[in-house]
Amino acid sequence: MLNCRELVARSSDYIDGQLGFVQRLGVRQHLLICPHCRCFLAQLNLTREVLRQLPEAGPEGDEKLAERLARARQEAP
Ligand SMILES: [Zn+2]
Structure with missing residues (x-):
C-alpha cells in the first residue's frame, strides 16, 4: 500500500x-482510503485543466483584455 x-x-x-x-x-x-490525497489529486487535476486551457485562450484573451482596458480608459472621466 x-x-x-x-x-x-x-x-x-x-x-x-x-x-x-x-x-x-x-x-x-490509496485514494479509496485517504480523503486528503483524493482532495490533493482533484486540485491537481483542476490545475492541469486550467493550464491546458490557457494557451488556447491566450492571444484572443489578451486582445479582448487590451480592448476592454482601452475602452475603460476612454470612458473614464
Ligand atoms: Zn494519502
Whole structure:
C-alpha cells in the first residue's frame, strides 16, 4: 500500500496516464482510503485543466483584455 508521500510523488504520472497497471492500482487503493490525497489529486487535476486551457485562450484573451482596458480608459472621466 502506498503512503501519502509516495502517492504525491506519482500523482503527475497518474494524471498523465504514465503509470503501469500495478502502480495505478496502488494509487486507486490509496485514494479509496485517504480523503486528503483524493482532495490533493482533484486540485491537481483542476490545475492541469486550467493550464491546458490557457494557451488556447491566450492571444484572443489578451486582445479582448487590451480592448476592454482601452475602452475603460476612454470612458473614464
Ligand atoms: Zn494519502
